[in-house]
Amino acid sequence: MPNRLDDFQSYREKMNARILEIDHLGIKRFFNLDTKAYEEAALDTKTKELLGLVASMVLRCNDCIDYHIQTCVDAGWKDEELYDAFNVALVVGGSIVIPHMRHAVESLDLYRKKVS
Amino acid sequence: MPNRLDDFQSYREKMNARILEIDHLGIKRFFNLDTKAYEEAALDTKTKELLGLVASMVLRCNDCIDYHIQTCVDAGWKDEELYDAFNVALVVGGSIVIPHMRHAVESLDLYRKKVS
Amino acid sequence: MPNRLDDFQSYREKMNARILEIDHLGIKRFFNLDTKAYEEAALDTKTKELLGLVASMVLRCNDCIDYHIQTCVDAGWKDEELYDAFNVALVVGGSIVIPHMRHAVESLDLYRKKVS
Amino acid sequence: MPNRLDDFQSYREKMNARILEIDHLGIKRFFNLDTKAYEEAALDTKTKELLGLVASMVLRCNDCIDYHIQTCVDAGWKDEELYDAFNVALVVGGSIVIPHMRHAVESLDLYRKKVS
Amino acid sequence: MPNRLDDFQSYREKMNARILEIDHLGIKRFFNLDTKAYEEAALDTKTKELLGLVASMVLRCNDCIDYHIQTCVDAGWKDEELYDAFNVALVVGGSIVIPHMRHAVESLDLYRKKVS
Amino acid sequence: MPNRLDDFQSYREKMNARILEIDHLGIKRFFNLDTKAYEEAALDTKTKELLGLVASMVLRCNDCIDYHIQTCVDAGWKDEELYDAFNVALVVGGSIVIPHMRHAVESLDLYRKKVS
Numbered sequence: 001m002p003n004r005l006d007d008f009q010s011y012r013e014k015m016n017a018r019i020l021e022i023d024h025l026g027i028k029r030f031f032n033l034d035t036k037a038y039e040e041a042a043l044d045t046k047t048k049e050l051l052g053l054v055a056s057m058v059l060r061c062n063d064c065i066d067y068h069i070q071t072c073v074d075a076g077w078k079d080e081e082l083y084d085a086f087n088v089a090l091v092v093g094g095s096i097v098i099p100h101m102r103h104a105v106e107s108l109d110l111y112r113k114k115v116s
Numbered sequence: 117m118p119n120r121l122d123d124f125q126s127y128r129e130k131m132n133a134r135i136l137e138i139d140h141l142g143i144k145r146f147f148n149l150d151t152k153a154y155e156e157a158a159l160d161t162k163t164k165e166l167l168g169l170v171a172s173m174v175l176r177c178n179d180c181i182d183y184h185i186q187t188c189v190d191a192g193w194k195d196e197e198l199y200d201a202f203n204v205a206l207v208v209g210g211s212i213v214i215p216h217m218r219h220a221v222e223s224l225d226l227y228r229k230k231v232s
Numbered sequence: 233m234p235n236r237l238d239d240f241q242s243y244r245e246k247m248n249a250r251i252l253e254i255d256h257l258g259i260k261r262f263f264n265l266d267t268k269a270y271e272e273a274a275l276d277t278k279t280k281e282l283l284g285l286v287a288s289m290v291l292r293c294n295d296c297i298d299y300h301i302q303t304c305v306d307a308g309w310k311d312e313e314l315y316d317a318f319n320v321a322l323v324v325g326g327s328i329v330i331p332h333m334r335h336a337v338e339s340l341d342l343y344r345k346k347v348s
Numbered sequence: 349m350p351n352r353l354d355d356f357q358s359y360r361e362k363m364n365a366r367i368l369e370i371d372h373l374g375i376k377r378f379f380n381l382d383t384k385a386y387e388e389a390a391l392d393t394k395t396k397e398l399l400g401l402v403a404s405m406v407l408r409c410n411d412c413i414d415y416h417i418q419t420c421v422d423a424g425w426k427d428e429e430l431y432d433a434f435n436v437a438l439v440v441g442g443s444i445v446i447p448h449m450r451h452a453v454e455s456l457d458l459y460r461k462k463v464s
Numbered sequence: 465m466p467n468r469l470d471d472f473q474s475y476r477e478k479m480n481a482r483i484l485e486i487d488h489l490g491i492k493r494f495f496n497l498d499t500k501a502y503e504e505a506a507l508d509t510k511t512k513e514l515l516g517l518v519a520s521m522v523l524r525c526n527d528c529i530d531y532h533i534q535t536c537v538d539a540g541w542k543d544e545e546l547y548d549a550f551n552v553a554l555v556v557g558g559s560i561v562i563p564h565m566r567h568a569v570e571s572l573d574l575y576r577k578k579v580s
Numbered sequence: 581m582p583n584r585l586d587d588f589q590s591y592r593e594k595m596n597a598r599i600l601e602i603d604h605l606g607i608k609r610f611f612n613l614d615t616k617a618y619e620e621a622a623l624d625t626k627t628k629e630l631l632g633l634v635a636s637m638v639l640r641c642n643d644c645i646d647y648h649i650q651t652c653v654d655a656g657w658k659d660e661e662l663y664d665a666f667n668v669a670l671v672v673g674g675s676i677v678i679p680h681m682r683h684a685v686e687s688l689d690l691y692r693k694k695v696s
Binding site: 290322323324325326327328329 | 671673675677
Binding site for chain 1: 408431444
């Protein structure tokens with residue numbers, strides 16, 4: 001049974017494919033830079049995915065949160081560690097982050113159920 | 117010879133002391149929560165300081181950047197690792213982050229000179 | 233017949249309960265501080281709820297707007313006064329606030345119908 | 349068959365009419381200023397609509413994007429030109445803009461289909 | 465002896481005069497709307513100035529904070545009430561607001577000294 | 581006699597050189613993408629510089645404004661056209677943009693004096 005994470009994932013893939021069809025060199029390179037930013041370098045991928053998650057929370061972007069919640073789980077972060085990162089985002093970004101924290105907690109629960 | 121990090125630090129301490137004088141319970145508790153958010157818990161302090169730095173960069177706050185640059189260096193992050201975190205902030209936040217990245221790189225150089 | 237304010241309220245309560253289950257002390261304290269910030273102190277609750285509403289509008293958070301619209305109505309603000317506060321938010325935040333003003337006006341109408 | 353652009357347009361018109369009913373002079377004048385800002389003056393409407401679109405993308409407002417996508421198409425901008433403007437928004441605003449770029453590309457496709 | 469509030473005020477007046485020289489009707493009308501937004505209407509000026517101050521704090525604009533601190537004091541708000549409003553801004557906007565709170569507290573002290 | 585635009589330009593060049601020394605491939609590529617985003621493609625450079633200016637104003641970044649004011653003048657935009665673009669930024673972004681508009685108008689005057 002599909003949940004909202006699956007719907008997001010399908011939409012994301014469909015539209016990213018559509019964007020690549022556009023064939024704008026700058027946009028393609030940006031998407032490539034974005035992917036590479038989370039690859040192992042001086043920092044490992046696991047740490048960088050957590051940075052991406054917290055940045056997404058303080059900037060209050062639910063789609064970005066859903067994406068990074070999944071990559072953070074895949075990278076091996078445990079729930080307690082993710083909650084501790086949520087707390088940093090909440091303190092930095094304030095109560096305006098709370099609706100996105102509700103979303104993040106629900107996304108985490110949905111993704112754990114899916115991958116378990 | 118004082119540099120701009122020292123000036124920031126003096127001003128920060130003076131005004132934080134002034135704020136505590138105000139004696140507003142909610143404000144005091146917020147400052148306390150802010151301090152505690154970076155203490156070792158499920159995540160270690162070192163990781164959380166890096167989260168704080170990237171959040172400060174994407175939210176484009178130079179004072180917050182200066183504070184977290186110093187705590188990140190104190191927590192043991194190496195320059196190459198911090199540059200890799202700057203890159204995540206730059207990709208997430210875009211070219212509007214560049215002026216703050218110039219500031220962050222200069223602050224890092226100033227602080228390394230000071231503590232070396 | 234449930235409307236979107238009821239749906240929001242149910243989701244908000246369900247997820248806030250889930251967040252408290254997480255049992256992260258910092259997060260719990262933040263939620264507590266958030267509640268206390270609107271309690272009567274030097275300023276009365278009525279004034280502080282209006283501050284929360286305008287802050288939510290200029291930061292463009294529909295869930296926060298829905299929450300504060302309801303608390304503002306409960307605190308006794310009249311429609312004309314709320315419209316005047318919307319105008320402050322619109323002038324400070326610009327036309328990018330207009331979609332959130334449409335949302336706020338609809339939420340206010342929905343909530344008045346519910347509580348009348 | 350209605351699509352999401354039509355739904356947005358109906359909701360926008362219904363709520364704008366409701367807002368004008370409110371009869372707050374400041375709000376009415378703001379709506380008027382907003383309309384006039386895109387009328388031909390030192391810059392032509394076509395250029396100003398593109399400015400409005402890029403501003404909406406970097407500020408990450410999907411409703412504003414949908415509105416300006418339509419006015420940009422009506423003003424005569426071609427797809428390749430709009431993609432090039434999307435790229436400017438993406439570089440300035442960073443990867444946090446990507447979900448809104450997916451939305452913008454889909455809205456553009458939907459609107460081209462409608463007006464063709 | 466001039467302080468930074470006086471410098472800000474001189475610069476603000478000089479540049480606002482320069483902007484009015486530009487003679488752009490839309491800009492003039494916007495400045496006029498901005499002034500009128502804080503005039504007595506359904507809400508009184510005192511309340512609206514406090515709304516303007518909190519909006520300026522959560523949007524993190526020091527010049528706007530300095531302007532509204534002065535108008536709030538002139539409107540009759542007491543220090544304890546302003547601190548309570550700062551607390552709302554802090555909780556809504558998070559620790560990223562702290563540098564602006566330091567600025568606001570200093571501006572308030574400077575202005576009280578000037579007008580006493 | 582140097583003015584603040586010259587100081588900004590020197591600092592910008594010094595720190596950009598320092599950043600390139602860092603030799604982080606992702607950062608270098610981002611800077612390259614940023615440069616290329618304003619080069620002639622489907623849109624001409626002149627149009628794209630104006631997009632960059634308005635994006636910088638609504639995101640409220642004075643350094644970015646100073647940079648794009650200069651490139652807009654160099655690209656051939658006249659004062660009246662730039663004022664009309666300022667108006668779009670003001671209406672979209674609201675009164676919180678006003679301090680940055682004062683800055684932009686002053687930067688434009690300084691740069692015209694320099695290049696005349």
